[in-house]
Amino acid sequence: MCMYSERMQILLSSDQRRRIDDEAARTGVSAAAIVRAALDARLGRVDPGQRGRALDELCAMRSEVAGAAELQELIDGRFDHAVGGARSAPS
Numbered sequence: 001m002c003m004y005s006e007r008m009q010i011l012l013s014s015d016q017r018r019r020i021d022d023e024a025a026r027t028g029v030s031a032a033a034i035v036r037a038a039l040d041a042r043l044g045r046v047d048p049g050q051r052g053r054a055l056d057e058l059c060a061m062r063s064e065v066a067g068a069a070e071l072q073e074l075i076d077g078r079f080d081h082a083v084g085g086a087r088s089a090p091s
Contacts, residue, residue: 020034
């Protein structure tokens with residue numbers, strides 16, 4: 001579990017506070033946890049440096065990607081298998 005060490009005071013409208021309190025009551029977590037989750041959802045949990053390094057690593061990877069026609073054949077094959085037969089050609 002993360003230990004929180006930073007404190008921040010913010011001003012909210014009455015409506016914002018009510019919505020936070022309502023969500024906290026509905027989910028059974030603290031108002032602070034609701035605010036932290038909203039911040040993580042909006043800003044992300046990974047710092048920009050880590051995100052950039054991960055992107056660099058992904059871009060450095062080499063892999064072959066199927067073309068659109070091959071992907072469509074794969075999709076059609078899985079659909080045909082799922083429904084138990086081939087689809088008729090569109091007219």
